[in-house]
Amino acid sequence: MTSIEPKxxxxxxxxxxxxxxxxxxxxxxxxxxxxxxxxxxxxxPALEYKEILMKKYGxxxxxxxSFTDNGGxxxxxxxxxxxxxxxxxxxxxxxxxxPFKRYQIAPVWRxxxxxxxxxxxxxxxxxxxxxxxxxxxxxEVVACVGKILAELGVTDYEFRINDRRIxxxxxxxLGLAEEQMVLVIRAIxxxxxxxxxxxxxxxxxxxxxxxxLDKIKMYLSLGEGAxxxxxxxxxxxxxxxxxxDRVKELIxxxxxxGVPAGNIVFDPSxxxxxxxxxxxxxxxxxxxxxxxxxxxxxxxxxxxxxxxxGQSIPAVGISIGIDRLFEVLSERGxxxxxxxxxxxxLNQDAALQADYISLVTQLRDGGIKAELYYEAxxxxxxxxxxxxxxxxxxxxxxxxxxxxxxxxVKNLQSREQQEVVISELVTFLKK
Amino acid sequence: MTSIEPKxxxxxxxxxxxxxxxxxxxxxxxxxxxxxxxxxxxxxPALEYKEILMKKYGxxxxxxxSFTDNGGxxxxxxxxxxxxxxxxxxxxxxxxxxPFKRYQIAPVWRxxxxxxxxxxxxxxxxxxxxxxxxxxxxxEVVACVGKILAELGVTDYEFRINDRRIxxxxxxxLGLAEEQMVLVIRAIxxxxxxxxxxxxxxxxxxxxxxxxLDKIKMYLSLGEGAxxxxxxxxxxxxxxxxxxDRVKELIxxxxxxGVPAGNIVFDPSxxxxxxxxxxxxxxxxxxxxxxxxxxxxxxxxxxxxxxxxGQSIPAVGISIGIDRLFEVLSERGxxxxxxxxxxxxLNQDAALQADYISLVTQLRDGGIKAELYYEAxxxxxxxxxxxxxxxxxxxxxxxxxxxxxxxxVKNLQSREQQEVVISELVTFLKK
Numbered sequence: 001m002t003s004i005e006p007k008x009x010x011x012x013x014x015x016x017x018x019x020x021x022x023x024x025x026x027x028x029x030x031x032x033x034x035x036x037x038x039x040x041x042x043x044x045p046a047l048e049y050k051e052i053l054m055k056k057y058g059x060x061x062x063x064x065x066s067f068t069d070n071g072g073x074x075x076x077x078x079x080x081x082x083x084x085x086x087x088x089x090x091x092x093x094x095x096x097x098x099p100f101k102r103y104q105i106a107p108v109w110r111x112x113x114x115x116x117x118x119x120x121x122x123x124x125x126x127x128x129x130x131x132x133x134x135x136x137x138x139x140e141v142v143a144c145v146g147k148i149l150a151e152l153g154v155t156d157y158e159f160r161i162n163d164r165r166i167x168x169x170x171x172x173x174l175g176l177a178e179e180q181m182v183l184v185i186r187a188i189x190x191x192x193x194x195x196x197x198x199x200x201x202x203x204x205x206x207x208x209x210x211x212x213l214d215k216i217k218m219y220l221s222l223g224e225g226a227x228x229x230x231x232x233x234x235x236x237x238x239x240x241x242x243x244x245d246r247v248k249e250l251i252x253x254x255x256x257x258g259v260p261a262g263n264i265v266f267d268p269s270x271x272x273x274x275x276x277x278x279x280x281x282x283x284x285x286x287x288x289x290x291x292x293x294x295x296x297x298x299x300x301x302x303x304x305x306x307x308x309x310g311q312s313i314p315a316v317g318i319s320i321g322i323d324r325l326f327e328v329l330s331e332r333g334x335x336x337x338x339x340x341x342x343x344x345x346l347n348q349d350a351a352l353q354a355d356y357i358s359l360v361t362q363l364r365d366g367g368i369k370a371e372l373y374y375e376a377x378x379x380x381x382x383x384x385x386x387x388x389x390x391x392x393x394x395x396x397x398x399x400x401x402x403x404x405x406x407x408x409v410k411n412l413q414s415r416e417q418q419e420v421v422i423s424e425l426v427t428f429l430k431k
Numbered sequence: 432m433t434s435i436e437p438k439x440x441x442x443x444x445x446x447x448x449x450x451x452x453x454x455x456x457x458x459x460x461x462x463x464x465x466x467x468x469x470x471x472x473x474x475x476p477a478l479e480y481k482e483i484l485m486k487k488y489g490x491x492x493x494x495x496x497s498f499t500d501n502g503g504x505x506x507x508x509x510x511x512x513x514x515x516x517x518x519x520x521x522x523x524x525x526x527x528x529x530p531f532k533r534y535q536i537a538p539v540w541r542x543x544x545x546x547x548x549x550x551x552x553x554x555x556x557x558x559x560x561x562x563x564x565x566x567x568x569x570x571e572v573v574a575c576v577g578k579i580l581a582e583l584g585v586t587d588y589e590f591r592i593n594d595r596r597i598x599x600x601x602x603x604x605l606g607l608a609e610e611q612m613v614l615v616i617r618a619i620x621x622x623x624x625x626x627x628x629x630x631x632x633x634x635x636x637x638x639x640x641x642x643x644l645d646k647i648k649m650y651l652s653l654g655e656g657a658x659x660x661x662x663x664x665x666x667x668x669x670x671x672x673x674x675x676d677r678v679k680e681l682i683x684x685x686x687x688x689g690v691p692a693g694n695i696v697f698d699p700s701x702x703x704x705x706x707x708x709x710x711x712x713x714x715x716x717x718x719x720x721x722x723x724x725x726x727x728x729x730x731x732x733x734x735x736x737x738x739x740x741g742q743s744i745p746a747v748g749i750s751i752g753i754d755r756l757f758e759v760l761s762e763r764g765x766x767x768x769x770x771x772x773x774x775x776x777l778n779q780d781a782a783l784q785a786d787y788i789s790l791v792t793q794l795r796d797g798g799i800k801a802e803l804y805y806e807a808x809x810x811x812x813x814x815x816x817x818x819x820x821x822x823x824x825x826x827x828x829x830x831x832x833x834x835x836x837x838x839x840v841k842n843l844q845s846r847e848q849q850e851v852v853i854s855e856l857v858t859f860l861k862k
Contacts, residue, residue: 003738003739003741004482004483004738004739005739006483006517006518006519006521006522006736006739006740007480007518007522008475008476008479008518008522009476009478009479009480009500009504009506010502010504012476012478013476014473014474014475014476014519014522014523015472015473015474016473016523017471017472017473017533018471020471020472020473020474021471021472023474024472033795035800036795036798036799036800036801037795038771038772038800038801038802038820040448040449040451040452040771040772040820041446041448041451041452041455042445042446042447042448042451043445043446043451043454044439044445045439045440045443045444045445045552046477046508046538046540046552047440047443047496047540047552048439048440049438049440051435052435052437062501065478065500065501067498067499068498069440069496069542070493070496070542071441071542073440073441075440077477086437087437087438087439088437088445090437091437091438091439091445092445092447097815097816097819099805099816101802102448107477109477109478111500111501111502121476121477121478132805132806134805134806136784136788136803136805137805139788143792147795147796252785253784253785253788256785256788256789256792257788257792258792258796305437307434307435308434308435308436308437309437310434340469340471341469341471353567353684354683354684354687357567357570357684357687357688358687361574361687361688361689364464364467364468364578365578365689367467368467369466369467369469370467370469371469371532372567374530374563374565374567374568375563375565384528385528385530388528389469389471
């Protein structure tokens with residue numbers, strides 16, 4: 001038999017039990033708030049027709065995992081949860097009730113260059129509201145993320161908000177062609193990484209004229225917050241009043257939803273690289289750990305179903321990146337901890353196997369994560385097993401205990417041991 | 432812009448909110464019992480090196496979704512959760528504590544012929560115990576499924592149990608070569624579908640000699656249950672005593688774990704098609720709906736990591752097919768029902784938008800799935816929306832109510848309406 005090396009693919013990884021249990025607890029918190037906010041689960045397939053996913057992701061399209069299936073179809077693994085949603089909406093547009101609010105928590109695949117903390121398979125947690133252009137819908141998706149972060153103990157989040165219509169207006173004021181807008185947006189999107197000067201010189205190289213560059217520089221020098229919000233109308237003109245008012249309404253709504261004013265910032269440099277955004281855009285950074293970048297991003301995209309339907313349906317959504325969030329929680333000691341098993345029933349006498357089985361069954365039926373060590377072997381080995389599972393208790397029963405209807409219960413932390421009547425074991429351990 | 436037809440791939444499907452919510456409730460029940468039985472979550476990637484998955488699935492290997500990735504690697508989407516587990520164990524063998532008990536609930540992909548209720552993407556819910564050959568471990572994986580089915584209201588399940596070592600012994604008694612064992616096992620696996628005579632004639636065609644065929648026929652005519660169990664030693668000889676004793680121990684353990692005796696059947700015709708089983712094998716049928724086939728199947732496979740490690744590690748596992756289970760629950764009216772939202776705050780006056788937002792935020796923070804209708808539009812439309820979400824309550828507030836600090840709460844089933852003080856709203860609705 002030839003030997004095959006057991007290994008995961010480059011850029012992919014396993015999540016071991018302790019980490020995966022913590023991840024699942026985070027998913028559960030996310031799911032809880034998604035549902036409290038009226039979002040309902042939708043599950044779409046991992047594979048889509050490739051043409052559905054084409055021309056959606058700009059230069060990142062090359063990261064798609066695509067192939068020809070056994071039936072000769074061109075297919076691709078999903079790159080995000082938004083485009084499959086658009087496909088779903090277009091396919092079912094006449095049977096849905098609007099606004100349609102859905103969440104999806106699922107893996108996506110991108111053949112990206114693997115780097116620290118970035119994998120080719122990762123989970124996205126998305127909420128989207130389709131069929132309304134209300135700013136309340138914009139505020140909801142953002143506020144819902146705030147609730148999740150607060151529940152997980154992260155309170156220094158900062159929603160950095162902008163509106164893509166400011167860019168549309170800007171490009172129009174600058175007298176640029178529509179194709180040039182994409183260049184401007186992509187360049188501005190990089191300002192946090194490369195600085196204002198580099199953005200300007202990059203745009204210059206791409207043929208943006210000097211007069212426009214001056215205004216872009218002025219725009220990027222407005223700073224952030226309320227001053228920048230008012231500065232836009234002052235520097236760029238009253239054509240921007242409508243979109244600025246909309247941003248203000250959003251901010252007021254966010255506060256009414258319980259997001260503290262100090263956690264919301266208007267940031268004119270936020271652009272979001274993806275081509276499909278049309279209105280509000282948002283990134284979520286951490287005041288104390290800005291190096292993580294955005295841990296939840298999204299925005300309004302009113303034209304995504306166009307290509308399928310030939311008509312627009314307004315939509316807004318946000319996506320939480322669980323991997324970055326996990327890293328933050330881990331670094332801050334905020335990871336939810338749970339034992340893989342709470343109790344180990346020790347096996348000291350093969351003749352009592354049936355009794356041990358009854359005992360462990362009683363515990364499990366009573367709602368306690370319990371294990372029975374399968375073989376009557378040295379206690380050392382069994383205690384080591386209990387430790388590996390994070391178990392807090394060991395239950396010990398020999399012939400003597402069995403005869404008396406009692407067991408010894410050992411607290412594996414304090415090493416204290418006490419006798420408990422078998423019929424009261426569940427109650428005792430649940431205390 | 433060219434129009435792209437929005438559609439799911441052949442053999443794939445979306446799960447809409449109501450169905451997906453029910454599925455998630457089923458997953459939660461499964462996960463709860465998996466964890467109570469001491470299994471911990473492991474997450475492996477959707478893609479593996481193709482060679483890892485080759486030569487594991489017999490004639491079904493052609494159903495693998497495989498392709499060459501952008502980096503020139505031969506990769507395949509996972510076909511089941513068992514082979515990735517074997518790869519994981521081999522890769523991490525020295526850092527794990529045994530027995531290693533893990534669960535995984537995840538989609539798998541098979542390019543199978545789509546047919547009613549069978550899709551190319553479907554979820555498997557697996558538990559496996561690695562590193563022990565104890566019959567208690569065999570019993571646990573089976574009993575755990577019994578708990579799940581009982582919790583979901585399915586009590587007519589029947590664990591149909593056999594042991595692959597009976598086949599090994601049979602082939603040896605028949606004097607057949609090892610290659611012929613695979614033929615015999617695959618043929619016997621089909622006896623429920625095609626009958627004893629067809630199995631025999633198929634084996635005859637494949638060159639199994641007449642003397643052996645007589646014994647196989649005798650074996651398949653033993654029937655099932657305790658009589659068949661004793662019949663094996665009587666007809667085939669005392670060489671079979673050890674494996675028969677093991678099956679009996681398993682059955683006793685299952686009963687000690689609370690599985691009623693009437694739900695366990697020894698069935699010598701159960702073979703399980705997959706090549707990797709080596710000991711106990713089990714299928715789970717329903718007394719009242721045998722047409723569904725097995726809704727949970729598995730067995731002991733002691734050699735699966737061999738190919739990676741050059742040494743054996745004993746293992747046993749079972750897999751629940753969520754799609755069949757869902758169908759059963761649906762047909763029996765046992766699907767868990769949950770509202771997508773419990774309360775709709777009606778929007779009757781755009782001037783009160785901020786108050787409505789506060790109201791809906793108060794409900795959500797109080798743990799109630801609540802929605803605010805975004806626009807102040809006709810109540811008819813808003814009630815229709817509430818209905819589509821399965822909401823039980825509508826909360827109504829105009830200027831008058833606001834001034835008095837009260838709202839009208841309407842029960843959407845009984846149509847009764849009553850006044851509730853705003854600060855007591857959560858308490859009222861949670862009753």
